[in-house]
Amino acid sequence: MMRIRGAWLLAMLALAACVGPSREKPRRPPAHRPPPVAKADDPRELKQCLADLGKYGAQFNVLPDRWFGNGCSATGAVQLVAIGIPVTNLGAMKCRTAERLSAWTNEAVQNAAMAWLDSRVVKIESFGTYNCRPRNGVAGAKLSEHGRANAVDIAAFQLADGRRITVEKGWRGPDANVRNFLRAVHKAACRRFAIVIGPDGDAAHYNHFHFDMGADGPYCK
Numbered sequence: 319m320m321r322i323r324g325a326w327l328l329a330m331l332a333l334a335a336c337v338g339p340s341r342e343k344p345r346r347p348p349a350h351r352p353p354p355v356a357k358a359d360d361p362r363e364l365k366q367c368l369a370d371l372g373k374y375g376a377q378f379n380v381l382p383d384r385w386f387g388n389g390c391s392a393t394g395a396v397q398l399v400a401i402g403i404p405v406t407n408l409g410a411m412k413c414r415t416a417e418r419l420s421a422w423t424n425e426a427v428q429n430a431a432m433a434w435l436d437s438r439v440v441k442i443e444s445f446g447t448y449n450c451r452p453r454n455g456v457a458g459a460k461l462s463e464h465g466r467a468n469a470v471d472i473a474a475f476q477l478a479d480g481r482r483i484t485v486e487k488g489w490r491g492p493d494a495n496v497r498n499f500l501r502a503v504h505k506a507a508c509r510r511f512a513i514v515i516g517p518d519g520d521a522a523h524y525n526h527f528h529f530d531m532g533a534d535g536p537y538c539k
């Protein structure tokens with residue numbers, strides 16, 4: 319009896335998360351969809367990640383797994399609804415990337431803002447998450463982690479006192495406190511994400527921080 323109930327529960331979980339292996343043959347061949355290059359995520363890891371994400375008080379929707387052309391996919395992904403403060407332009411993100419973003423925002427960003435800028439951050443501006451393109455948009459380059467919904471680009475921070483801190487103007491700008499704040503949140507991101515690239519990383523990142531949870535890390539520049 320327990321075994322049957324356990325199997326049923328697993329089946330329901332797999333259905334809910336859209337990641338479990340299906341025992342049924344598909345009724346129609348998925349001709350409209352190229353064969354996936356990325357496997358569906360480990361359901362146990364995903365379950366743990368969703369629980370971790372909930373610990374930060376994040377509100378989110380679990381998205382169905384999707385595979386696109388050119389090797390792009392969004393599996394084990396969530397749509398963040400709220401992580402304490404608004405973050406603009408967030409689309410599909412793999413759960414662990416979303417969970418790391420929530421941790422970074424709630425722990426590191428607010429602490430650094432109070433320490434260096436004496437104000438809370440009330441909004442973070444991102445350049446987005448999922449984007450099916452090669453790295454740095456260079457044709458022929460390896461697929462960007464954005465193409466796997468595994469990355470997020472952070473461009474600016476709006477403060478409670480009305481200031482708007484941008485990576486572009488602040489990183490090498492005249493205000494030492496702003497420079498220190500941006501370096502503090504960059505460094506804090508390196509402790510939380512696999513790969514962090516900012517303005518010192520390369521010319522393509524002159525105006526944002528790139529964070530991802532790709533397998534090529536750790537990298538912090």
Ligand SMILES: [Zn+2]
Binds near residue numbers: 470
């Ligand atoms: Zn990026």
